[in-house]
Amino acid sequence: MLVLMTKTQGPLSTFAPRYLQVQRALQEMIEGPEYAPGDRVPSERELAEQLGVSRMTVRRAMDNLVRMGLLERDSTSGTRVSEPRVSRVLNDPRLHSITQMVAATGGRAGGRLLDFSVSPAPAKVAARLEVPVGSAVVVLRRLRLVNDVPFCLETSYLPEARVPGLAAEDLAGNGSLYGVLEARFDVRAASGDSSIGVSVATPAEARALGLPEGHAVLLYRSVVRDVEGRAFEYLKSVNHPQLVVFRIGEGRGGEQG
Numbered sequence: 623m624l625v626l627m628t629k630t631q632g633p634l635s636t637f638a639p640r641y642l643q644v645q646r647a648l649q650e651m652i653e654g655p656e657y658a659p660g661d662r663v664p665s666e667r668e669l670a671e672q673l674g675v676s677r678m679t680v681r682r683a684m685d686n687l688v689r690m691g692l693l694e695r696d697s698t699s700g701t702r703v704s705e706p707r708v709s710r711v712l713n714d715p716r717l718h719s720i721t722q723m724v725a726a727t728g729g730r731a732g733g734r735l736l737d738f739s740v741s742p743a744p745a746k747v748a749a750r751l752e753v754p755v756g757s758a759v760v761v762l763r764r765l766r767l768v769n770d771v772p773f774c775l776e777t778s779y780l781p782e783a784r785v786p787g788l789a790a791e792d793l794a795g796n797g798s799l800y801g802v803l804e805a806r807f808d809v810r811a812a813s814g815d816s817s818i819g820v821s822v823a824t825p826a827e828a829r830a831l832g833l834p835e836g837h838a839v840l841l842y843r844s845v846v847r848d849v850e851g852r853a854f855e856y857l858k859s860v861n862h863p864q865l866v867v868f869r870i871g872e873g874r875g876g877e878q879g
Contacts, residue, residue: 638757640675645683646834647673651705652692653864659705663693690832691771691865707768707865710842724768732767736775736830738790740782747779750845750856758782762793765830773865774832779856784809809854816844818868823860833863838863842870 652663663669666684668786670677683699687693694704709727711721724737742756751759762782765772765796778799785807792802803809821841840861845853 627672630832641679641682641686644669644673644675644679645686648683648687649692649834652687657703659703662699663701663703665700667713689821691862693769704864707771709869710772710861711869712814720766720774729768730770732770733877734765734767735762735790736765736794737761737763738793743779743781747856751781751853753781753783760785760788762799764793768865771865772831772862775827775859776857776859776860780854784854788876803854810849811846811855812849812851814844814846816842818842821860827860831860833862840866842868 648663648669651657657663664672666677666680667777669680669684673680684693688695688701691704691707693701695701707727707729708724710719710723711726719879721731739761740758741761742752743751743759745755747759748755750759760778760779760782762776762778762780764776764778766774766776781787785803790801790805792806793799800811803811821842822840823831823833823835823837823839825835827833827839828837831839833839842857842859842861844855844857844859846855846857847853
């Protein structure tokens with residue numbers, strides 16, 4: 623049964639706009655165990671009656687969830703829980719980049735470079751890149767999109783010594799990081815040591831992915847090595863749990879950005 627949040631139940635209180643309370647209730651409903659991707663959700667009329675609000679309020683909330691990629695509308699079958707938009711295939715030599723993976727599932731890839739900086743490598747990053755603590759690393763933060771909907775937030779760390787002169791302009795638009803590395807620095811991805819787990823979104827991650835603060839996310843980490851076995855990238859990727867599914871392929875272990 624759907625219940626609107628109250629002042630004592632959580633961050634959306636009775637002082638929040640009604641449509642946001644409905645949106646939160648609907649999001650909790652479709653993310654719960656009773657609904658699976660592809661399942662039809664109740665109609666606007668049914669939801670309005672259950673929640674004691676107007677159909678216009680329900681429609682506004684559902685419109686937001688459609689824009690977030692969590693619901694999809696069909697003129698004949700109503701509104702359904704969205705299928706995952708991106709299938710991230712690991713270790714498959716036929717699909718090297720996120721752009722290719724998005725295209726393989728019929729989506730349109732996009733991206734925004736959020737941050738480009740050079741900073742001293744902290745101990746954990748230095749250990750993964752096998753460089754001295756405090757050595758200069760290039761830090762890239764990118765928001766990846768499918769059909770203009772954010773699905774993952776990625777942070778890459780690269781030893782500056784391997785990519786002298788790399789600049790933010792090199793990654794303008796939806797340019798491939800690995801394409802630039804191969805063309806300019808003769809760095810070719812060959813393998814990756816990867817792990818996948820569940821984490822909790824930070825406030826910044828939640829805002830970027832259109833999720834409630836503290837929501838569960840899929841956390842993918844990888845140390846990517848070149849053809850000589852040298853680590854050249856440490857990648858941390860925070861993925862929207864309703865929009866991304868991971869699958870294991872065969873062959874190389876690294877993804878290309």
